[in-house]
Amino acid sequence: MTSLLPLVFVIAVTAAKQGYEDILRYKTDNIVNCSPVTVIRNGVEEHIESQEVAPGDLVLVERDCDVPCDLVLIRSSDPHGKCFITTANLDGESNLKTLMVPRDLPMVDLDKMHKLGVIECESPKTDLYSFNGKIELSGSDGRVLPLTAENVLLRGSRVKNTECVIGCAVYTGMTTKLQLNSKLTRNKTASSEVYINRFLIFILVTLIVIVTVLYFLKRYDELFVIPNLAYLGPPADSYSVKQFLQDYLSFLILFNYLIPISLYVTIEMHRVLGGLFMEWDTQLYDEATDQPCIVNTSNLNEELGQINILFSDKTGTLTKNEMIFQQCSIAGRKFLYKKTRLQEEGTAYQVDINKFNKDQKNFFQALAICHTVQVAGEMNGNGTAAAAPNDKPKSPESIAKASPSAIPAALMGGVLATKYSISDITEESHNSSQQSDVNSLETSLSTDPNGLPIAMSTPTQTTSDVNPLLDDTEKVERRKRPQIVKRSPNFARATHSRVHPMSMPAQGFEMVNGGDRTVIFPSSLQSIPTGRPLSMQFKRSTSEMDLPEYGGAANGAAGVGGASGILGHRRSQSYGAPGAYITQAATPGVVYRTSSTTSRESYAAPNFQRQPTILIRAESQRRKNEIEQVVHTLDYQASSPDEKALVEACAHLGLVYIGDDDEILKVRVVPPHMDYSRPFSVGKVNEMNFDRLHVLEFTSDRKRMSVIIKDENNVKWIYTKGAESYVFPLCGNHASEMINKTDAHISDFARLGLRTLAIARRKIGEDEYKQFLVELNEANSSLENRKELSAKCYAKIESNLDLLGATAVEDALQDEVADTLISLQKAGIKIWVLTGDKVETALNIALSCGHIPQNAIKYFIIDCSRKEDMLVHLNALDREIVFGMGHDCALLIDGKSLAIALTETPDEFRDVTIKCTAVLCCRLSPLQKSEVVSLIKTAPQNFNTAAIGDGANDVSMIQEAHVGIGIMGKEGRQAARCADFAFAKFCMLKRLLLVHGHYHTTRLSLLVLYFFYKNIFFMGIMFLFQFHTLFSSSSVYDSLFLTLYNVIYTSLPIFFISLTEKPYTEETLAREPELYKKNTNNKQLHWPFFLAWTLYAIYHSLICFYFAFFIFSTNDVILNVGQTAEFSCFGTLLMQLVVIVGNLKLWLESKYLSYWYIVTIIGSILAFMVTTVIYNVIDFHYDTDIYWAYNKLLSSIPVWLFCILTTVACLLPDFTFRMAKRGLNLPKRSFFPGKERLRLLQLQRNKTQSTHL
Known part of the structure; x- marks a missing residue:
């Protein structure tokens, strides 16, 4: 029973945990299955x-x-x-x-x-x-x-x-x-379990050896000793198999406590609560995204402290994945992107879309249509989000009630639309005081050309001196959308003019239907006045008393009836005034001045037509703000951040992509700047429509995407965008010179750490297109090899292209990336960056973030296509590492060369690269990333690997590594869901590994070693007792002690310290990354540490047993009443010593003592005393003499003195060694310095060895 109850308890706890999780899974399955x-x-x-x-x-x-x-x-x-x-x-x-x-x-x-x-x-x-x-x-x-x-x-x-x-x-x-x-996710196990299993096997073998030895010793006594002891009676005449099994199994049951059956339950609870501590860590919480750390696999907590090699993605992991268009190469010329203009490198001249040449127009037109961007945003007439009258969609039943054929109509493409009327909207003025002045101006000028008063209730036309964004005037229908636009776009601020009411339109806003998306632009952006605005006819006044006079008639004369208005021109109303805005009317008129200003006209400002004036700059700024708001409202949705950045850049330059209508791409030409040569000429809206015929999707194999479109002239074109190494070979031979220039520019972009794409196009003939359709249909009709046939068809049409140029997009580094990487390198973690970017781009990022040291020797393996060449490279790199005189060496390899290394020379590649300080692999596919991780895991050094990434292309790498870490970034959450740990920022990795990893490794090591120690200590006394009882297989402990020892007496302190132990403070671990090396490779679970704890347990067993045996054998009158102590007092006293010494031993080993930890130690000792007191005062009427035995021991002063003396004798070596180590600052590397010297010598020899390839 004493052996069965603990086992039942452990199994019950495990079953309860598994059953609870099964119930949760059952409920979750029911939610899905019964929906x-x-x-x-x-x-x-x-x-x-x-x-x-x-x-x-x-x-x-x-x-x-x-x-x-x-x-x-x-x-x-x-x-x-x-x-x-x-x-x-x-x-x-x-x-x-x-x-x-x-x-x-x-x-x-x-x-x-x-x-x-x-x-x-x-x-x-x-x-x-x-x-x-x-x-x-x-x-x-x-x-x-x-x-x-x-x-x-x-x-x-x-x-x-x-x-x-x-x-x-x-x-x-x-x-x-x-x-x-x-089903792809595999169960990962911690490397510490390998050591735990080894210890368990050692204990199991030891148990079998002990039981066997004790059995043979018992048989020896039965044959040669017991016959000489007459008081034991005559020995048995025969010995049966039953007697053999009884004797052998008795010892086996007696010593089964050597195996810590509760260890795995304790470890499981330790891991679960440790994972919660990481999730509760406020320093792993990102306030901006409201994302805490997520622990998906708590079984790997301690693996965070064992990492030797870290594999990291670049985009979105080391960088923010916030793409910003920076530079471009067009027709062999390099340009800098200035938000709304382009500036050619080496010049100060900037050009906007009004002055783009043919090459520049073709280039940005390609960017505006060669994509798969979706427009998610929309607005209604009042500039707010389009909200449906009823947010709940119409069900087929409700449609059927309205019309018998409603369901087929709705589901066959019928219109489920809601008509919206667009009403006049007058937006608030930019400046309230300015608006009041304008209102007074309107009041004074509220006369028609015939001098008749105009009713103030009549709405005024809103006009603006801006080239129109949109000019469609027909009413349209649009369907409701669930998309909510939280920000009013405020496209334009209305300016007030003096216009005859008969000439006013009925609507204040015009609406253009961009497919299913409806974007509303103010009608103030639709018309442009033919005359000069009134404000532009002022000259600089030198006196506030200059009073211009406005006439209401044409030709500058006074209106009929002599009606006139007087307005004083003040500084606060001029365009040069701070905070002034364009609120005055754009109405022709003549300025009349008094004679007092005639002599001062020589001080007038230059004519506005000769240089950009304040008005023109203000109008241009307003245009840029409106375009910015339009882009924000359209809310571009792209599968790639690069595509979104390119489309937004085109919009800021003036090519606004407003969506598609049944594959009809709509692009509006909206110049963000006024043309200075004719700033107020009437503009004509230019909308370009392209029929998108096919999209040749991007794949990791093709590294490019293409679209086939038909322009307004019914000419078909193919536009291709992708990695230059895949696009350049598709260009015709006639573009060789431009390819060289563009390639040089791309190299310059890459050196700046920019992501690059090449852009090309060509015209497609009608016959060629028909042949393409036939081949594509044949490929799509095939079930077996459709992918290969489609790729071949795509490659055929993507040929003989005309190169347009290249783009350069910046992806800024994440916060504190350099500090994190440098700290991890100091901690002994080698970092491999696996990215799909080109070598130059990745190298610049690696240098700027500290992945590759600035003074490191950089070895490149690029475009290697043969096994022999790869072996030459690897041999040269190995010699460089060996004879580099201690210099850091970094390897940079591209995907093409890596494919040869992985297939032809995997072992040689692995053995050489693990010696490098840093490795940078570029142009890799997701499969290659996982293959690299898998290869390093096969190294004989048994490296513990970790992989970190943020995108779907990193999932295979994350799942392949020993520890997968996901970044909850902009490329989605799949990496975070598939990872073992996930958080919001890369810089949090430093705390996760150096702090939490160190703590979890130390705590688990202490937990495991202490469990084995306390059981060996407990059973060591039992083993010694057998030598003094003729190996009778009797127990020195009462059955209660056997049952509660692992459950109550020694479980709580170790469990508490396994959650709170801190050998160093968090600040120290973050400041000194080298401390991380103390725990890597499970150093604290190596055999020397295990044997040291075993020796302590044996020593404590010897001291406790023989001190007590000596006292009881020499003078058993140790009780205050002068009575001799019975046998139960001996076993109870030994049990008390085991509980006290065992808990105090743990106190000596811990380095972080809290009040609660001390409470658990005292509580465990008191738990033994209380349960024993209660137990020994109850008369159970069975074969035991413990009744009132413990009370006698507690009342005896010699017993207390004996306990103190024995405890000091047991723990004195532990305390002495700890104080000596602290005083002498001995390195805690190994308990066997001879082995340590041999290990260091072997490492020194390995440094001078070279891999012969």
Whole structure:
């Protein structure tokens, strides 16, 4: 029973924990499996549970609802067959993505939709971005339509900005791509468990040896000793197998306490609470994003203190992933981007869009249309967010009640729109005092050209001297959107003019329908006056008494009837005044001056037409502000931050992409600056429409994306954007000179740490396009090798391109990156940066962030395509490291060369690169990242690796490493979800590893070693007792002590200290990263430490047992009453010594003593005393003599003196060694200095060895 109860307790705790987690999983599964789903079977709606959906069901999904299974999109309420979704639960990307109903799919009613055809698709695969299938239409048509990934809604995605869609279920339950990907994550185990298992095996072997030895000693006594002891009676005549099993198993049960069965439960609780401490750490909390640290795998807490090599992504991890367009190369000339202008390098001249040449126009036109950016924002007439009258989408039932054919109409692209009327809106003036002056001016000038008063209730026309953003005047219909625009755009501030009421338009704002997105621009930006504004006709006045007189008639004469107005021109109303704004009327007029100013006209300001005036600058600034607000309101959504940065840069320059209407891309030319040569000439809106025919998507293999468009002249073009190493080979031979210049510029950009893309295009002939369509259709119709055929078709059309130039986008470094990387390097962690950027860009970032030391020797392996060349490079690098006289050596290798190294020379590459100070791998695919991590894990040194990243392309690397760390960044949350630990900023990694990693490693080591110590100490006394009882397999302890020893008497202090132990302060660990090396490679769990604790346990057992044995054997009259102490007093006294010495030993080993820790030690000792007192005063009437034994011991002064003496004797060596180590400052490296010297000598020899390749 004494052995069974602790085992039952441990199993019960583990079962309770696992059962609780199973219950939570069951409830979570029920939420998903029992969620309601609307299906259409035989034309009738049914509401079923999601677990009942079967392949072939037509599933209806409404807006803002999750997709319950993998569906082929059959119908959408969008008139163009589009469906907008977010896939944050799949790949972490929160941007809108567009799916399409298969082209040429016939429109049928719902009751006939299930007879539309047969869908044939490939077997379920884990790839989220590929789908091969086809739909064979039924009936006389019999056509076969290809199905691709853009036609499939995956389980876990969410429908957005689309009222409802209908899809055919193809993969359900465990066969969905989401479920298949959930199986990819593997269970990771901590390296410390390897050492724990070794110790357990050692203890198990020791247990078998002890039991066997004791059994044979017992048999020896039975044969040769006991026969000589007459008082024991005659020995047994025979010895049976039953007697053998009884004797052997008795010893085995007696000494089974050597195995700490509660160790794993304690470790599990220690890890869970330790993970909570990290999540509660305020220094790992990012206030800006409201994101604390997330611990997904608490089993790896101590692994944070064991990292030898860190693999890091660059973009979004070391950098902020906030892309800003900085420079560009156009037609072999380098330009700097100045927000709204371009400045050619080496000159001070800046050019805006009004003076762009042909090459510059073509270049930025390519950037404005070669993308897949979505426009998510929109506004209504009053400049606020478009809110639907009823936020809840219309259900098919409500539509059906309104019209018998409402459901088919809505789901076949019918208009589910709401008409909005746009009313006049007068915006507040920039300056309230200025507005009051203008109002007084309007009052004094409120006469028509005939001198008649104008009713003040008549609205005035709002005009502005700005070239129009938009000039469409027809009313449009638009559908409601759930998108909320929280900020009023305030496109333009109205200026007031004096206009005849008959000439005023009825509407104050004009509206342009950009597909499904409606953007409202003020009508003040639509018209431009033909005459000069009144304010521009003032000359500088030298007196406040100069009173200009305004006439109401044409030709500058006074109006009929002599009506006139007088206005004093004051400094506060001039354009040079601080805070002045354009609020005066843009009305022609003549300025009349008094004779007193005639003599001072020589001081007048220069004519505004000869140089930019304050007005022109103010108007240009207003334009730039309005464009900025338009870009903010449009809310570009892009799958790549680079694309968004390029589109926004085009908008600031004046090419505003306002969205697409059924693949018709709309780009508005909106010059942000006035043309100084003719600043007030009437402008004509220039809107360019491009028909996007095809999008050749970006892949990690192609490293580029292309679009095929048809311009307004029905000319087809292909625009390509991608990495220069993949785009340059596609350009024609005629562009060799420009390629060289552009390549040199790209190298310059890369040296500045900028991300680069090459831009190219060419015209496509009609015959070539038709052939492309035929080949593309054939590729899409294939199920086996569709991807390869499509890639071949894409490569054929992406050829003989004309290079336009290159872009350079800046990605700024994250906060405190340099300090973090340098600290980690001082901690002995080697850092490998794995990125998809080119070598020059990555090298500049690596130098600026401290990844590669400035004085390090940099060795490049670029464009290596043969095994022999790779071996030459590796041998040279190895010699450089060996004979580098202690200099740091950094390796830079590109993806092409790395592919050769991984396939042809993996072992040689691994053995050489692990000697480098830093390694930078560029142009890598996600698969290559994971392969690099996997290769390093096979090193004979058994390196502990960690990988950190923020994007979906880092997931494979994060899952492959021993410890995966995710950054909750701008590329989504998939990396954070798949990682073991996640936080918001890279700089938090320093605290996570150097502080929490160090603490968790130290605490776990102390927890494990102490568990083995206290059990060996406990059973050591039992082992010694057997030698004095003729190996009778009897216990020196009472059964109560055997049951409660590991549960109550010694569990709480070690558990508490395993959560709070701090060998160094947090500030010291952060300030001295070298302390991290003390715990790496599980140094504190090596055999020397384990054997040291074992020796302490044996020593304590010997002292406690023989001190007590000596006292009881020489004079057992140790009680105050003069009575002899019975045997139960001996066992109880030994148990008290074990509890006291064992807990005080832990106190000596701990370095962070808190009041609560002292309370746990005292509480554990008191728990023994209280339970024993209660136990010994109860008469159980069974074979035991402990009744009242402990009370006798407590009342004896000699017993207390004996306990103090024995405790001091036990702990004196521990205390002496600790004080000596502190006084002499001995390094805590090994208890065996001879082995340490041999290890250092071997390391020194390894430094002079060279790898022969």
